[in-house]
Amino acid sequence: MIRINDIIDKALKVNPDADIDIINRAYIYSARVHQGQVRLSGEPYLTHPLEVAGILADMNLDSVSIAAGLLHDVIEDAEETQVTPKDLEAMFGKEVAQIVSGVTKLSILPFSSAQARQAESIRKMILAMADDIRVILIKLADRLHNMRTLQYHKIHKRKEIAQETLDIYSPISGRLGIYWIKKELEDIAFMNVNYGEYSKIQSRLNKGRRESEKYIEMVKTLLKKKMEESNLKCEILGRYKHIYSIYQKMVSQSLSFEEIYDVIAFRIILSTIPQCYEALGILHSLWKPIATKFKDYIAVPKPNMYQSLHTTVIGPYGERVEIQIRTWEMDKVAKSGIAAHWSYKEGEKIDEKILKRFSWIQNLVENQENIRDPDEFLENVRIDLFPDEIYVFTPRGQIKSLPKGATPIDFAYVIHSEVGNQCTGAKVNGRMVPLKHELETGNIVEIITTKGHYPSKDWLNYAKTVKAKTKIRQWIKAQEKERSLSLGREMCEKVFRKFRLNFAEQSKSPVMETVAAEFGFKSLEDLIANVGYGKITPLQVIRKFLPKPEAEEDSILTKAIEKGDRKKPKGGVIVRGVDDILVRFAKCCHPVRGDTITGYITRGYGVAVHRTNCINALKMNPERQIDVEWNPEITETFPVKIRVRSLDRVGLLADLAANISKNAANILSAKTETKDDATVTSFFTITVDSTTHLERVIADIRKIKNVQEVTRIDH
Numbered sequence: 001m002i003r004i005n006d007i008i009d010k011a012l013k014v015n016p017d018a019d020i021d022i023i024n025r026a027y028i029y030s031a032r033v034h035q036g037q038v039r040l041s042g043e044p045y046l047t048h049p050l051e052v053a054g055i056l057a058d059m060n061l062d063s064v065s066i067a068a069g070l071l072h073d074v075i076e077d078a079e080e081t082q083v084t085p086k087d088l089e090a091m092f093g094k095e096v097a098q099i100v101s102g103v104t105k106l107s108i109l110p111f112s113s114a115q116a117r118q119a120e121s122i123r124k125m126i127l128a129m130a131d132d133i134r135v136i137l138i139k140l141a142d143r144l145h146n147m148r149t150l151q152y153h154k155i156h157k158r159k160e161i162a163q164e165t166l167d168i169y170s171p172i173s174g175r176l177g178i179y180w181i182k183k184e185l186e187d188i189a190f191m192n193v194n195y196g197e198y199s200k201i202q203s204r205l206n207k208g209r210r211e212s213e214k215y216i217e218m219v220k221t222l223l224k225k226k227m228e229e230s231n232l233k234c235e236i237l238g239r240y241k242h243i244y245s246i247y248q249k250m251v252s253q254s255l256s257f258e259e260i261y262d263v264i265a266f267r268i269i270l271s272t273i274p275q276c277y278e279a280l281g282i283l284h285s286l287w288k289p290i291a292t293k294f295k296d297y298i299a300v301p302k303p304n305m306y307q308s309l310h311t312t313v314i315g316p317y318g319e320r321v322e323i324q325i326r327t328w329e330m331d332k333v334a335k336s337g338i339a340a341h342w343s344y345k346e347g348e349k350i351d352e353k354i355l356k357r358f359s360w361i362q363n364l365v366e367n368q369e370n371i372r373d374p375d376e377f378l379e380n381v382r383i384d385l386f387p388d389e390i391y392v393f394t395p396r397g398q399i400k401s402l403p404k405g406a407t408p409i410d411f412a413y414v415i416h417s418e419v420g421n422q423c424t425g426a427k428v429n430g431r432m433v434p435l436k437h438e439l440e441t442g443n444i445v446e447i448i449t450t451k452g453h454y455p456s457k458d459w460l461n462y463a464k465t466v467k468a469k470t471k472i473r474q475w476i477k478a479q480e481k482e483r484s485l486s487l488g489r490e491m492c493e494k495v496f497r498k499f500r501l502n503f504a505e506q507s508k509s510p511v512m513e514t515v516a517a518e519f520g521f522k523s524l525e526d527l528i529a530n531v532g533y534g535k536i537t538p539l540q541v542i543r544k545f546l547p548k549p550e551a552e553e554d555s556i557l558t559k560a561i562e563k564g565d566r567k568k569p570k571g572g573v574i575v576r577g578v579d580d581i582l583v584r585f586a587k588c589c590h591p592v593r594g595d596t597i598t599g600y601i602t603r604g605y606g607v608a609v610h611r612t613n614c615i616n617a618l619k620m621n622p623e624r625q626i627d628v629e630w631n632p633e634i635t636e637t638f639p640v641k642i643r644v645r646s647l648d649r650v651g652l653l654a655d656l657a658a659n660i661s662k663n664a665a666n667i668l669s670a671k672t673e674t675k676d677d678a679t680v681t682s683f684f685t686i687t688v689d690s691t692t693h694l695e696r697v698i699a700d701i702r703k704i705k706n707v708q709e710v711t712r713i714d715h
């Protein structure tokens with residue numbers, strides 16, 4: 001078991017000025033919190049945070065990371081320990097507290113084992129949730145130690161954890177460039193997931209070991225000699241590839257173990273970059289390179305900063321030999337990956353930019369213009385370039401990714417269109433939220449549906465995803481069409497009945513098809529819907545079914561049709577975007593040119609025009625509302641009601657009438673009520689051509705002797 005002093009030694013070796021105090025204090029605190037807790041191995045729980053801190057020290061991380069590593073489980077066990085992030089902040093400062101909270105957040109995510117297929121989402125989610133990359137480094141160290149002690153779990157649990165490691169954690173360590181952790185995680189995991197294959201490869205490696213050792217020595221000596229001939233000082237390493245990578249190669253290329261020649265790989269480490277290229281030249285002149293296998297990661301580093309020359313050559317026995325060439329500095333980065341950025345930096349005050357979440361990737365984007373493998377590059381930077389993604393869970397633990405700002409409505413449509421359409425409410429982490437609530441990564445989202453509930457137009461304001469918006473629009477459109485169909489049918493039936501025709505019957509006749517085609521519609525349904533939309537009138541339709549009338553009859557016909565519509569519907573009002581639609585002025589509010597008006601599609605008789613503030617109009621179904629405006633090209637007169645209150649006197653009514661006429665307004669009707677208190681209230685229906693005209697009339701009436709009040713009345 002590692003001791004705290006070993007960890008401190010490691011930290012001091014990396015940085016003599018390391019903050020030892022915080023490490024010591026974290027150790028003492030962690031020991032107190034975990035006191036009495038035991039691991040499955042029977043060891044005191046404290047061994048775990050100690051080992052994790054040791055791994056972090058091996059990664060050359062700073063004291064803050066090591067302290068956070070020692071404390072990484074104290075909040076998670078909060079039920080027993082009662083430790084809060086606030087406590088940690090008070091004792092160890094904001095950084096440590098935030099990192100530990102971050103690790104805890106990741107630890108309590110409700111992942112389940114059967115999620116291999118969502119592995120990519122989980123990986124992204126983990127990366128997206130960490131505000132500080134050190135959170136992930138601690139998580140990896142935590143996982144590494146848990147893998148090293150996996151044998152204490154029951155077999156099915158072992159397999160589950162091992163599979164999760166292969167799916168989630170080893171790819172993350174690879175992505176961050178920490179290959180030594182990736183390899184160790186993979187081999188332990190592989191051994192537990194597929195012991196048969198693991199031990200087969202291992203025993204074969206062992207069988208040929210003596211021969212291999214000889215082979216390694218031979219290649220090393222030969223290379224060393226060649227390099228020295230050119231005065232290149234270097235170190236040459238020969239090593240076995242890790243078992244899981246050999247297995248992957250066998251599977252991906254369908255090779256047997258015997259066919260895998262390059263289970264051994266060599267590495268040449270030199271001092272400078274020019275030396276690397278020189279060594280490459282020597283190597284290629286010694287053994288023939290396989291052109292397609294050459295990769296220059298020195299000129300074009302991997303997104304995680306990895307640099308090296310990779311080449312595969314045909315070796316002394318005609319076998320393939322994989323060789324990496326790099327500098328000592330590059331070797332260090334290759335070993336610790338992103339973690340290398342924290343080494344040696346303590347006390348110097350780390351570049352703020354690097355500390356910021358994933359800004360290292362941003363740097364890469366800026367510095368790396370010649371990207372050779374755009375797919376890999378994109379894969380690596382996606383998380384950072386698209387921070388606009390969030391990851392949330394279904395109640396069953398499935399992960400769904402959504403754009404930032406997404407709401408439960410988006411989530412519902414991701415689940416299923418029907419769930420979306422019938423969604424009436426949502427719970428986030430068990431609490432009811434409004435449908436416009438913004439979701440966050442890590443939320444568990446539950447949608448409440450109600451049968452017979454439908455999307456509303458304002459959902460479009462909350463939905464962020466194209467899918468949700470499209471589905472909502474589709475639904476609204478379908479609804480509109482359905483409404484227009486029933487409305488259109490009703491309008492047609494009514495008009496047809498007037499002419500003693502049965503619309504349903506006529507619909508079946510071939511004439512109807514021709515008529516629909518004449519209007520330019522593909523089907524009868526389209527024709528009817530367009531009547532409903534108000535784009536054509538039922539009159540236009542019925543005309544096609546009546547014998548061609550003589551001119552005079554035509555006018556009689558028109559009159560007949562427009563009977564009951566004496567208020568001159570024609571032309572005075574434009575229905576926006578629609579020509580030739582039947583328009584009727586509402587009798588309740590008597591709109592006059594100049595009033596603000598609005599239209600409503602009526603059941604059976606075109607569009608009724610109301611004043612916008614008419615109380616009847618306000619009560620109407622807003623879905624039937626249609627925009628209308630006054631047609632400036634038409635002059636016509638409008639009936640309007642006014643009320644005049646006066647003190648009674650002889651000749652009053654005559655004066656009123658004369659005054660109205662003088663202003664070129666016709667009086668259609670007049671009614672007078674005389675009251676006991678000698679006041680007279682007169683009601684007139686007059687015709688005016690506009691509101692301006694009306695105002696003039698009213699102003700003049702007000703000047704008449706004894707008149708007290710004149711108002712336009714709405715109803």
Ligand code: MN
Nearest residue numbers: 048072073142
């Ligand atoms: Mn742990």
